[in-house]
Amino acid sequence: MEKPGLVWFVTGCSSGLGKSIVSTAYDAGHRIIATARNPAALSYLPDGPNVLKLTLDVTLKDSITQSLSAAVKKFGRIDVVVNNAGYAVMGDTESIAESDARLQVETLFWGPVFVTQEAVRIFRDINPKEQGGTLIQISSIGGLVTFPGSAFYHASKFALTGFTESFAKEMNPAWNIKFMVVSPGGIKTSFGSNIALGVRHPAYDTAESPLNQLMAYMGEPAIQETFSSPDQCARVLFDAVVAQEQRPLPRRLLMGAETIPLLEADLRISKEEMQTWKEETMQCSKGSI
Template sequence: MIPRVWLITGASTGLGRALTELILEKDEVAIATVRSPPVLDDLVQKYPSTRLLVLQLDVNKEEQIIDAFSRAKAAFGRVDIVVNNAGMGEIGEVETTDEGKGRALLETNFWGALHVTKEAIRFFRDENPVGAGGRLLQMSSYLGVVGLPGTGFYAAAKFALEGMTETLAAEIDPKWNIKVTSLVPGWIRSAMAPRLTWPPEHPAYAANPSLPTTALRNGSLDDVVTWKDTRRSAEVFYKAASLSDPPLHLLVGKDAIEATRRKIASLAEEVDKYEVWSEGLEE
C-alpha cells in the first residue's frame, strides 16, 4: 500500500506528538506542524525527510496555514489526512475568567481550527489528485457536547467547532470524496492540564464550598478526572482514519460516552415535557 500523507497541527506535545510518532512507526508520512520546530529535533534525526516534514505553524496566522499546505504539496504531492489538533486550555468560572484570555482561546481553538478546516477542504478538492479527496479529523472534546463547571470558554470553543463541523459535513459535495469526523474524547493525559491556572476567586463563589468550581479550586483535576492514556487514545484516532464509512462524531472514553448519554436523556426529557408549548405556533 502507498503510505498515506498526514498533516497534524499541534504536534509538539501530548496527543499530537503521540499521533505523529504512531504514524511514523506505521511507515506512513507525517507533516508535523508546531510553533517551535526544534521541539521535534529528535524525530527529525530519527526519520528521513521522505517520511517526516516538520513545519512551523501558528494556526492564528492564516498565511502560515496556506504555506504549510503548499509546502506539503511540494514535498509529497498530496495530503491524505488532516488532523486539526492544535489548541489551548483555560480554566475558571465564566464570571471570573479574564475576557482577554477567553478571546485568545477562541481565536486558537475555534477560529484557528476553522482556518485549517477551510484550507484542508480546499486542498482535498482542488490540489489532491482528482477524486482522491481526503479525511479531516477535527479534535473536539466531550466538553463540546456537555458544558462542565470551570470550562466555560473552552467548552464554548468546542461547541462552536462541533456546530461548524456538523454543518460543513452537510454542505460538501459527496463527489469530492472528503470525509469529516469530529473526534470527541474525554480527558486525555497531555501537557496542557499542568499548565492550567485558576483566576482569582470571586467571594460570592468562595462563600459556598459545595459549589463544583470551589471544590475544584481546593483540589485538583486528578480528584474528578479519570485520565486516558495518550498513546492508546492516539491509536484509536489512527484507527478511525482507516474506516471506509467513518462516523461524523466519534466519542472516545467512558467519561465522554456516559456524560453524553446523560445529556441526551436530560434533553429528551425536557423536550417531552415542554413539547405541548409548541402546539398551535404554525401559521
C-alpha cells in the same frame, strides 16, 4: 489491510495526543507533517524523507497557509489533516479577561476553521482527482456537554462541532472529502499544564463553588489514573482513518469510557425536558400560547 503512504498533517504535535498521532502514523510507514509553535519540541521525531517539521501558530492565518503550502510542496498532496492544537482557559466566567477569552476562541475555533477551509481546497483542487481527503477535528466531550468554569472552552468546542457538521454537508460526494469530530474525555497528557486559570472572582471562590469542587475532583490521583492513554486514542483514530473503505468514519467519535455515560445523562435530561414541555412546544406552531 492498512493503506500505506498516507500524508498526515497534524497540528499541536509537541506532546500529548498530537505527538501520539504522528508517532503512530510514522511507525506505520506513513508520511507526516508535524507542527508546533516551537519546532524544537518535535525532536522526538527522526529526520528523514517521510517527516516534515514545521512551525505553526494556528492563531495566525498566514502561518496556516504557509505551513500547508510547505506540506504540499514537500509531498505533493495531503491526505489527512488533524486539527489538534489547543489549550483551555478555566475560571469564573465573570472575571476572565476579554483578551484571554478571545485568544481561547481564536485558538480552538478560528484556527481550526482556517486550517479546515484550506485543507478542503487542497483535497479538492490539488490532490489527484476524486482522491479527496480526511479532516479530523480533535474536539472534546466538552464540545457536547458542559462543566463549570470553562465557558469559553465549551463555546469554542461547541462552535467547532457545529461548523464541521454543517461544512461536511456542503461537500459534493464526488470530491470524496470526509469529516470526523473526535470527542475525548480525560487523556493522560500534559493538557492539564496547559490550562490557564483566570483570576478568581470572590463571589465564586468559595467552598461550595461548583468549579472548586470540580477542580478538587479532577486533581485526585485516582481520578487521573482513569484517564485514557494518548497512544491508545491515537491508535483508534489511526485505525478509523485507514479502514474507511471497510467501515465509514463516524460523524462523531467518542474516546474514553466516561464519555458515554456523560453524554447519555445529558441526552436523558434533554429528553425529559422535551417531554415535560412538549405541549407548550406544540402550541407555538398553532399561534400564540
